[in-house]
Amino acid sequence: MSNQKNPLLKQTLEKCSRVFVVIAFFGLAINLLMLTSPMFMMQVFDRVITSRNTDTLMMLLLIAGIAYLTMATLEGVRTFILVRMSSWLDDQIGAEALNSSIMSTLATGREASVQALRDLGTFRSFLTGPSIFPILDAPFAPIFLGVMFLLHPLLGWIALLGALVLLSIAFINERVTRNLMKSAGGRSMIAMKEAETASRNADVIAAMGMMPQMIGRWNSHSTEARMLQANASDRGGILAAMSKFIRVLLQVGITGAGAWLVIRAEMSPGSMIAGSIIMGRALAPVEQAIGSWKGFLSARAAYGRLKAHIETSAPRQEVMPLPRPKGHVSVESLTYTHVNSKEPILRNVNFRLDAGEVLGIIGPTAAGKTTLVRILVGNLKPRFGHARLDNMDVSEWSADDRGQYIGYLPQDIELFSGTIRENIARMGEGDPAMVIAAAKKAGIHDMILRMEKGYETQIGEGGASLSGGQRQRIALARALYGSPSLLVLDEPNANLDSVGELALMHAMDSLRAEGMTIIVIAHRPNILKHVDKILVMKDGVLQEFGDREDVLMKLQGGQRALPGPSGNGAGTPQRFQIRRNPDNPEQATIVPVPPQPVREEGNEAKTSDAAVRRAAGKPSSMPPSAHANVAGMPPRPVSSSEQTAKYPRNGTGKSNGNGSGAGNGSQQHVVHKPLSGGLAPKSNGGYLNGDAGPRKKAAVLTMGPSEKIKAKIQSLTSHPLSDAEISKIYSLFVKGDQQGALKYIEDIKR
Numbered sequence: 001m002s003n004q005k006n007p008l009l010k011q012t013l014e015k016c017s018r019v020f021v022v023i024a025f026f027g028l029a030i031n032l033l034m035l036t037s038p039m040f041m042m043q044v045f046d047r048v049i050t051s052r053n054t055d056t057l058m059m060l061l062l063i064a065g066i067a068y069l070t071m072a073t074l075e076g077v078r079t080f081i082l083v084r085m086s087s088w089l090d091d092q093i094g095a096e097a098l099n100s101s102i103m104s105t106l107a108t109g110r111e112a113s114v115q116a117l118r119d120l121g122t123f124r125s126f127l128t129g130p131s132i133f134p135i136l137d138a139p140f141a142p143i144f145l146g147v148m149f150l151l152h153p154l155l156g157w158i159a160l161l162g163a164l165v166l167l168s169i170a171f172i173n174e175r176v177t178r179n180l181m182k183s184a185g186g187r188s189m190i191a192m193k194e195a196e197t198a199s200r201n202a203d204v205i206a207a208m209g210m211m212p213q214m215i216g217r218w219n220s221h222s223t224e225a226r227m228l229q230a231n232a233s234d235r236g237g238i239l240a241a242m243s244k245f246i247r248v249l250l251q252v253g254i255t256g257a258g259a260w261l262v263i264r265a266e267m268s269p270g271s272m273i274a275g276s277i278i279m280g281r282a283l284a285p286v287e288q289a290i291g292s293w294k295g296f297l298s299a300r301a302a303y304g305r306l307k308a309h310i311e312t313s314a315p316r317q318e319v320m321p322l323p324r325p326k327g328h329v330s331v332e333s334l335t336y337t338h339v340n341s342k343e344p345i346l347r348n349v350n351f352r353l354d355a356g357e358v359l360g361i362i363g364p365t366a367a368g369k370t371t372l373v374r375i376l377v378g379n380l381k382p383r384f385g386h387a388r389l390d391n392m393d394v395s396e397w398s399a400d401d402r403g404q405y406i407g408y409l410p411q412d413i414e415l416f417s418g419t420i421r422e423n424i425a426r427m428g429e430g431d432p433a434m435v436i437a438a439a440k441k442a443g444i445h446d447m448i449l450r451m452e453k454g455y456e457t458q459i460g461e462g463g464a465s466l467s468g469g470q471r472q473r474i475a476l477a478r479a480l481y482g483s484p485s486l487l488v489l490d491e492p493n494a495n496l497d498s499v500g501e502l503a504l505m506h507a508m509d510s511l512r513a514e515g516m517t518i519i520v521i522a523h524r525p526n527i528l529k530h531v532d533k534i535l536v537m538k539d540g541v542l543q544e545f546g547d548r549e550d551v552l553m554k555l556q557g558g559q560r561a562l563p564g565p566s567g568n569g570a571g572t573p574q575r576f577q578i579r580r581n582p583d584n585p586e587q588a589t590i591v592p593v594p595p596q597p598v599r600e601e602g603n604e605a606k607t608s609d610a611a612v613r614r615a616a617g618k619p620s621s622m623p624p625s626a627h628a629n630v631a632g633m634p635p636r637p638v639s640s641s642e643q644t645a646k647y648p649r650n651g652t653g654k655s656n657g658n659g660s661g662a663g664n665g666s667q668q669h670v671v672h673k674p675l676s677g678g679l680a681p682k683s684n685g686g687y688l689n690g691d692a693g694p695r696k697k698a699a700v701l702t703m704g705p706s707e708k709i710k711a712k713i714q715s716l717t718s719h720p721l722s723d724a725e726i727s728k729i730y731s732l733f734v735k736g737d738q739q740g741a742l743k744y745i746e747d748i749k750r
Contacts, residue, residue: 005311006100012092016127019085023136026078031140033071034281035147038274040064045270086128093120093310100309115189116309119302126299134288135296144282148275152267154257155275159282162250166243166286173239173293180232181297187225194218236294247283254279319398325390325405327355327485327517329376333385336371344383345371346540353533355485356515358508360528360548363537369521370411372537373488376519377408389486407479407487411521413471413495415463420448421455423463424477434482441510442477443503444470468495476504480511487511489520493527505530528552529715549716553742717745 040060048057097116126132141163149156198205198214205211258272267275289296334349346368353359361369374380375387378394386393394402415423422428424435435455439445447470451457463471472495479487493501508518508530522528534551536544544551713726721729725748732741 006096007311008096009093009307009310012089016085016089019081023078023081024139026074026081027136028140030071030074030078031137031143033067033074035144035278036064036067036071038277038281041277042268042270042274045273046268047270082128082132086124089124089127090120093306096310097306116306119306119309122302123299123306126295131292131295134285134292138285138289141282141285144278147278148282151271151275151278152258152261154261155254155279158250158254158257159279162246162279162283163286165246166283169239169243169246170286170289170293173236174297176235176239177232177293178297180228180235181294182301184225184228184232185298185301187221187228191218191221191225194221232294243287247280247287250283251276251280319401321401322392322397325392325485327515328388328390329353329359329486329517329519330388330391331372331376331385332388334372334375334382334387335384336368336375336380336382344540346375346382349385349542351535351542351545353517353519355517356512357533358512358518358520358531359533359535360531361519361521361535361537362523362528363543367537368540369537370490373408373490373519373521376486377406377488378402404482405485407481407484409472409476409479409487409489409492411490411494413463413468413475415459415466415471415474417459417461419453419456419458420451420474423459423474424455424481426478426481430481437483438477438481441480441507442473443500443507444473444477447473469497469500472496473500473503476507480507483514483516485517487516487518489518491521491523493522493524501526525715552716553738717748719748721748 040063043060044057047053048060094117097120098114101114101116145156145159145163148159194214195218198218205214255272255276258267258275261267262269262272330352331349334346335344336346337344349372361372363369371380375382376389376394378397378399381395386395388394389397389402389405416427418427421430421432421435424430424438432455436445439448439455448455448457459465459474463474466474472492476489476492479489493504496504505527508520508527511518512530512532518531520527520531522531528534528548531548533546534544534548535542536551536555544554709730710723710726713729714721716729725744729741729744732738732744
């Protein structure tokens with residue numbers, strides 16, 4: 001990561017300094033012309049009144065008029081130059097200030113803010129406004145002091161002493177108000193951020209009655225800012241009043257000293273009047289600077305923040321555009337650490353993805369999934385390692401060039417004020433054909449046409465007039481605009497209904513057929529049916545990466561390859577049986593055991609035999625040994641002699657016991673086998689769930705796997721499966737024959 005400082009602000013201010021040289025010459029001329037008034041007064045009192053010459057008076061009036069006209073013209077030109085320079089500063093720095101704010105939000109993860117633009121406005125307003133004039137005129141105060149010494153040394157020393165006193169007051173004012181103003185500005189910014197956050201979350205605040213708390217939080221920061229600012233204003237006000245008192249006192253003193261010198265015949269009455277006027281003009285910039293000191297401190301603080309923002313942002317460089325990438329993605333030893341954290345969020349991540357492949361990224365919350373894809377699209381720069389698109393490091397690829405080949409759908413959807421067409425076209429004019437093509441790929445063309453003005457519909461600020469699902473689907477079309485080579489989707493179905501999700505799946509299949517590389521972060525398992533590879537993240541570390549079937553089998557393993565069905569009651573796991581065909585032992589049907597009513601007898605739960613028979617519609621008899629053990633443990637085998645002793649068969653195949661039998665001369669082999677949990681017999685005849693005695697015999701209902709189980713089995717292969725094939729695969733999984741189930745799936749594919 002480059003540590004090179006952005007020189008834009010420094011270069012801009014260097015150019016401004018040249019303008020201020022010109023303004024300084026204007027200021028010198030304006031301050032010299034301000035001597036017109038005292039010189040005119042001195043000549044009138046010393047020459048016109050004593051000589052009573054009206055021609056001299058008329059010439060003095062003409063000269064004074066020309067001088068004042070010239071001064072007014074120069075002041076107007078100076079103001080004109082400063083206003084133009086203000087606009088020029090915005091043109092030069094405004095875009096970079098906004099860019100630095102956006103990049104700072106990406107890099108630091110802090111809440112989005114445009115404080116850099118506010119700081120630019122504060123600094124620019126002071127630099128080119130009327131508050132700068134006293135500071136620009138202050139360097140010319142020695143000219144007036146020199147004139148005072150020319151009139152009389154006593155007047156010069158009085159004026160110099162007064163100027164030093166006022167400068168001391170200005171210095172004290174800066175020392176006693178600087179820290180208070182800085183703290184007040186910081187608290188004021190915090191209060192403003194609280195207000196902005198509250199405004200963005202108006203729905204949450206109003207719905208859950210959080211308004212008093214949010215107003216209280218804002219008011220606490222605002223009150224503290226006002227108190228600090230009031231303390232600074234109080235101190236500054238006292239010093240400003242003191243400086244005003246000293247200036248007026250000095251002017252009176254100058255007049256008194258001049259009158260004393262006139263009495264002593266050491267100077268003329270006109271010089272006395274001129275000295276009083278020049279004294280006021282010499283001390284005015286110092287007094288005005290004290291009054292505008294608050295604005296100066298605010299501008300200086302804003303300049304410091306603006307400088308830090310811009311200098312830390314990467315300088316823009318003209319780079320050669322690269323050809324359109326094919327979509328090969330490679331991540332090499334990628335490590336990323338947040339700027340405010342010492343622990344890495346990603347650790348040594350490595351994987352490769354060929355063009356046209358679809359990758360699903362899964363993992364628990366805070367596993368680093370979103371950080372990984374933000375690096376892949378170039379929004380974050382890794383601390384170590386590389387994320388490459390067609391062998392080019394995306395962090396070093398110019399965003400203006402790279403962005404046209406990447407489509408990104410972030411977790412938090414944000415649209416911009418404007419029309420639907422503008423948003424899909426990435427806020428440009430956009431080619432109408434490309435806009436419509438992107439909308440059709442996202443499956444929203446018909447939805448847009450049904451809106452009030454179609455593609456020219458105004459969506460409002462942030463897409464306020466749209467639902468969450470509509471915003472997400474329009475954002476998907478925006479990501480697809482221009483047919484990018486790499487499409488990155490971060491939980492793209494978070495806000496979608498079934499129709500939108502179906503359109504998303506169809507779009508993914510179509511884009512994969514076009515050869516587009518797709519990376520999708522998913523929390524819903526159904527989207528994984530449409531990926532080629534799966535990457536598993538946990539705690540910033542890559543746990544698994546490979547083909548979808550291989551990774552899923554590694555994650556699920558054995559009987560956990562398929563999720564167990566939901567229980568048949570509150571806290572009761574569903575139990576299943578395998579019914580085998582007596583003519584063909586290889587054929588079997590998975591059937592669930594029906595719910596069994598339970599009654600309490602002390603601390604023991606027993607099953608009602610009559611209730612079971614009513615649920616089955618016929619009597620049922622089954623040896624206790626047929627109950628399956630806990631998942632992963634085989635049931636206790638029952639020998640044929642034991643079965644014959646307990647359940648003798650007659651020639652017709654019927655049971656000699658209670659009347660329940662298999663018929664057709666053969667007995668059906670029934671085995672209870674819960675998928676997970678379930679009741680398991682102990683060696684003493686008890687059950688692991690706390691039952692004191694054995695369960696009653698369960699009736700058998702001929703039912704297939706649930707729809708959820710069927711869908712899970714179907715997701716293991718792209719080949720459509722029949723109900724018989726699903727039952728066969730399910731029976732193999734239930735028996736624990738995972739390899740047999742996989743082999744059977746492969747045979748179906750062939």
